[in-house]
Amino acid sequence: MWVYIEKISDFVDKEVTIKGWLYNIRSSGKLMFPELRDGTGLIQGVVSKKAVSEKVWEDFGKLTQESSVIVTGVVSKHPKKEDVYELQVNGLEIVSIAEPYPITPKEHGVDFLADRRHLWLRAPRQAAIMRVRNEIIQSIRDYFYNNGFILFDAPIFTPNACEGTSTLFSTDYFDLGKAYLSQSGQLYAETGALALGKVYTLGPTFRAENSMTRRHITEFWMMEPEMAFYDIDDNMDLIEDFLAYVVQRVIKNKRKELTFLERDLTKLEKIVKPFPRITYDEAVEILIKKDIPLIRKTANGEEHIRPFPWGEDFGAPHEEAIVEDFDKPVMVHRWPSEAKAFYMKRDPDNPKIALGVDVLAPEGFGEIIGGSQREDNLEFLEERIKEHGLPMSEFEWYLDLRRYGSVPHSGFGLGIERMVSWICNLEHIREAIPYARRPNRIRP
């Protein structure tokens, strides 16, 4: 009977068939130990020369790394290791002998591996990450489905820029001139919220930023919920409830994979409600207390400005300093409006403040969520579009949301790959998606 390796413990002392690939093989005279993988896990086979036919013995000798095989044998417990199973092999059918495989069980450089991403994904580590990614996305879909949200897919081709055109990829669009690849589905999600109440988008987004860091890719998946009649505080309530749900569910269902990735689960287990909420003002106080300067690049080097001046956005060292005292995601809210996007609502009590919130993941993973209450006043929004030099005509449909039954509403955007990086404790975002697109890489 054909079984998958992840279910192998249900078949102890039974004969089973495994269909998969040879991951590695060791031999010791009259014994061979082929390691088999089938996409769901790894299992070690034991081939004893006296227990198998001469043909099976010889065929095992021909196998190369990643050769595809159908192996039959009896499942047994490992003689020395707890909760580890082996396959006492009695039959082998060779499906295909692999050519010399470039990715050996030894170490490789990241560029070498990235060139062979289509093969690298077969590695147990990469497969574990992909399983965690799958669980994260499924948790997100289940959370929103079970909480009354409607999946509302935003278009990828867009005519306008949400926040300036310098970071947009463009392409020709028939007789209509340029189309841009979406860098956010938010504006469309807002239309969905006013149509359906609570919606979310989940799809690829694109940023033409020449950012060569461990936290950036040019094509990434973003999940953006948008809720009518939610204010900034309702928004933060949702963020912490949602994040805690996803993290706890992934720990529960993907413990084996996270353990394999050497993730410290005690740190993830602490991700439960409530999360710390601090205002931008309080965050600046922390920076001043810790004497973290604002660093400005100048013609002849760097200028260190202290104390940290109110109104400036935070960089990596600032996020680090703010988060290091907490072991949960930190929600920093009520930002200087100057530094924030045109669609964020101004604080009615203080026009210098925008009702935005950034969520900084612990352990130095930085921003994983950006959100806000949206500007719902027609005149204010028109003003903001003018201030940002954006073409009013492109936003008429967006402004209609403020003309026809405008309501307070809020939402946020979560970067899926940053979430995966954080939960798996990855050193680089390139491992968080099957095929990472970066400024210097578009293949394979």
Next chain:
RNA sequence: UCGAAGAUAGCUCAAUGGUGGAGCAUUCGGCUGUUAACCGAAGGGUUGCGGGUUCGAGUCCCGCUCUUCGAGCCA
């Protein structure tokens, strides 16, 4: 875009300005509990590209290309 480091065998890396090596991978042989198995042998190189200094350059100098790491920008 800026800053730093780097590019040598299929891979990961050594080599004081003086005959380019090792481990792994590959091929062959040995071994009845291996697990990044081990032991023995063999094959494998235009030292990223172009120029310069020198009796002599992988090594020093100049230019270019590419990679990695960091910063900015952001999710």
